[in-house]
Amino acid sequence: MSHHRPTFAAIQCAFLTAIVTISGIECHSEHHHYIEHLRHLQSTDRCETTDPGKAGEDAIITAVAAFRNTPKAQRTSLPIVVPVCFHTLYATGGAPLTDEKLQMTLDHLNQAFTASSCCDTAQAWCTSAIVDSLCSTETQITFEMAELVGGVVTGDTTVGTQVTAPNVCVIRTENDDWFTHTKSIDEAPMKEALHLGDRRVLNAYFVDFPNGSLGYATFPFNENGKLDGVVVGFDTLPGDGGRFGEGDTLxxxxxxxxxxPHTFAGGCFASDGVLDTAKTRDPYRGCTPQLTRPDSCPTSTGADPIFNFMDYSDDICMYEFTAGQKETMLAMWEFYRLGDGGIAANEIIQLQLDVPSNPIDLFPRQKQLYMLRTNTCEVTCNLSGDKEGDVDLFMEYDQAPQFDDSDSCVSESGGNTESCRLKSSGVSMVPVACRNRSRRQCNDRTVDAIYVGIQGYGISTAQNLVVTCFRNS
Ligand SMILES: [Zn+2]
Structure with a gap:
C-alpha cells in the first residue's frame, strides 16, 4: 500500500487554509502566493477563531430566546464571576510576563465588560454623531483569579482581582515550542499539559505568534475538553503600544x-446570531472612521459595528459590547459553562408565557420555547387549562424540539391536563470527564439543558393555561 506524499507547498497551503478560513482568502499552492498571503495576514487579521457557521448561529438564537423565557429563579445571580487562570509561556533565556503586566491585563479585561469602557475622547470620531453609544454595556460579567491549591483548580473558589494573591492561578511555563506558537502544531500539546479546571474556568495563554496572528479561542457550545480556552499574543497587552497593544485582543x-461570533459572521445575508449587531460584509481593519462609518451592507439597518470588540478594528477603535451580546454571553454562560443548579427536589417551576394566558392567544403553529438547566435526565412538565386540546407540549434534550413526533416527549392532546415526562433509557448519571459535574448523559448523549416547547393549533380556546415542571429523580 502506497501513501500519497503531499508536496511541501501543499502542506504550507493546508496550514495556511486553517488560518485564513474566516477571511475568505483563497489558498494557492505556489510559494510566492503563500508569502504574499502570509504578509496579508500579518498586516490585517487579528484572530484565528473560525466562526461557528449557520448551525452555530441558529443555536445561539435559540438559546437566547429560551433564556429570555427561563424563570429568573432558575438563573444564576448577577453579576457572574468567571474564574481565571493565566498561563504565561516564555522561551529559554526569556522571562514570563511580570505581575504588573498581568495585573494591567486583568484590570483591562474587567473594565472592558463594564459601561466605563468608552471611546477615546482624544479621537475626532468619538462623538455621538458617529458612534452608536459613547460607552459600552454594563455586562455584569466580572473576572477574578481562580484559586490554585495543590495543582488543582475547582472553579468553585476565586482569590479576587489581585494577581499576586496567595494561591492565585498564574502558571509560568518555559517552553520554546509552545511559546513560539503555531495553532495547528502547538495548541493540543500545550493545552493538554496545562489546562486547569472545568468549563467555568477561563484558561488564558500568552504566547508569541510568528505568523502574525493575535489570538484564537474556543466556543462554549463545542466539546472542547482540555482544549477549552483563549490564546493571545504576549505583546498585545495593555502598555505594549502599537495598533494592537491595549489588551483588546484578550x-x-x-x-x-x-x-x-465575529460581528461580520454571516455577512450581509445571514447573522452572527446576535440581534442588535448590524450586518457586516467584511471585517473592519485599522481605525480611521473620520466623519462617516463604513456600511458594507447598505440594504440592512445600521452602519458597520467597527467599534465593537468582536470586529477586527485596531484597539483604539474597540470599546463596545452591545446589549444583545451581553444577553448572548449570559445565556451561554448559564447553559454551557455554569451548567450547575437545575431543578431542586420537590421544586415546581412555573414557566412564564409571553402571550396572554386567559384566553390563551397562541395563534396556529405559534410556539413558546423554554430551557431548563439539567441536574437530572428525568423531568415532567404539565400543561393545564387546555380543555379542547388546542395546545401541545414537547420536550427534548439539549436542543429545541422539532414540534413533531420525533421529539423525545410529545404530549397527547385533549383532557384538562396533559403531561410530558422526559425519561431517557439507559441513563448514566456519571458526569463526563472535564465537564461540569452537573452535566448528564441521557440516552447516550451528554446533556446541558432540557428544552420545553408548546405549540398552538387552530383557534385556541384554552383558558388559564399554565405550564409547570418538576424533576422525577
Ligand atoms: Zn475573533
Missing part, C-alpha cells in the same frame, strides 16, 4: 469564549 477572544 477581550475579543474572551467574547468568543463566552459565545460571541
Amino acid at each position: 477581550v475579543h477572544e474572551v467574547g468568543h469564549w463566552l459565545g460571541l
Whole structure:
C-alpha cells in the first residue's frame, strides 16, 4: 500500500487554509502566493477563531430566546464571576510576563465588560454623531483569579482581582515550542499539559505568534475538553503600544469564549446570531472612521459595528459590547459553562408565557420555547387549562424540539391536563470527564439543558393555561 506524499507547498497551503478560513482568502499552492498571503495576514487579521457557521448561529438564537423565557429563579445571580487562570509561556533565556503586566491585563479585561469602557475622547470620531453609544454595556460579567491549591483548580473558589494573591492561578511555563506558537502544531500539546479546571474556568495563554496572528479561542457550545480556552499574543497587552497593544485582543477572544461570533459572521445575508449587531460584509481593519462609518451592507439597518470588540478594528477603535451580546454571553454562560443548579427536589417551576394566558392567544403553529438547566435526565412538565386540546407540549434534550413526533416527549392532546415526562433509557448519571459535574448523559448523549416547547393549533380556546415542571429523580 502506497501513501500519497503531499508536496511541501501543499502542506504550507493546508496550514495556511486553517488560518485564513474566516477571511475568505483563497489558498494557492505556489510559494510566492503563500508569502504574499502570509504578509496579508500579518498586516490585517487579528484572530484565528473560525466562526461557528449557520448551525452555530441558529443555536445561539435559540438559546437566547429560551433564556429570555427561563424563570429568573432558575438563573444564576448577577453579576457572574468567571474564574481565571493565566498561563504565561516564555522561551529559554526569556522571562514570563511580570505581575504588573498581568495585573494591567486583568484590570483591562474587567473594565472592558463594564459601561466605563468608552471611546477615546482624544479621537475626532468619538462623538455621538458617529458612534452608536459613547460607552459600552454594563455586562455584569466580572473576572477574578481562580484559586490554585495543590495543582488543582475547582472553579468553585476565586482569590479576587489581585494577581499576586496567595494561591492565585498564574502558571509560568518555559517552553520554546509552545511559546513560539503555531495553532495547528502547538495548541493540543500545550493545552493538554496545562489546562486547569472545568468549563467555568477561563484558561488564558500568552504566547508569541510568528505568523502574525493575535489570538484564537474556543466556543462554549463545542466539546472542547482540555482544549477549552483563549490564546493571545504576549505583546498585545495593555502598555505594549502599537495598533494592537491595549489588551483588546484578550477581550475579543474572551467574547468568543463566552459565545460571541465575529460581528461580520454571516455577512450581509445571514447573522452572527446576535440581534442588535448590524450586518457586516467584511471585517473592519485599522481605525480611521473620520466623519462617516463604513456600511458594507447598505440594504440592512445600521452602519458597520467597527467599534465593537468582536470586529477586527485596531484597539483604539474597540470599546463596545452591545446589549444583545451581553444577553448572548449570559445565556451561554448559564447553559454551557455554569451548567450547575437545575431543578431542586420537590421544586415546581412555573414557566412564564409571553402571550396572554386567559384566553390563551397562541395563534396556529405559534410556539413558546423554554430551557431548563439539567441536574437530572428525568423531568415532567404539565400543561393545564387546555380543555379542547388546542395546545401541545414537547420536550427534548439539549436542543429545541422539532414540534413533531420525533421529539423525545410529545404530549397527547385533549383532557384538562396533559403531561410530558422526559425519561431517557439507559441513563448514566456519571458526569463526563472535564465537564461540569452537573452535566448528564441521557440516552447516550451528554446533556446541558432540557428544552420545553408548546405549540398552538387552530383557534385556541384554552383558558388559564399554565405550564409547570418538576424533576422525577
Ligand atoms: Zn475573533
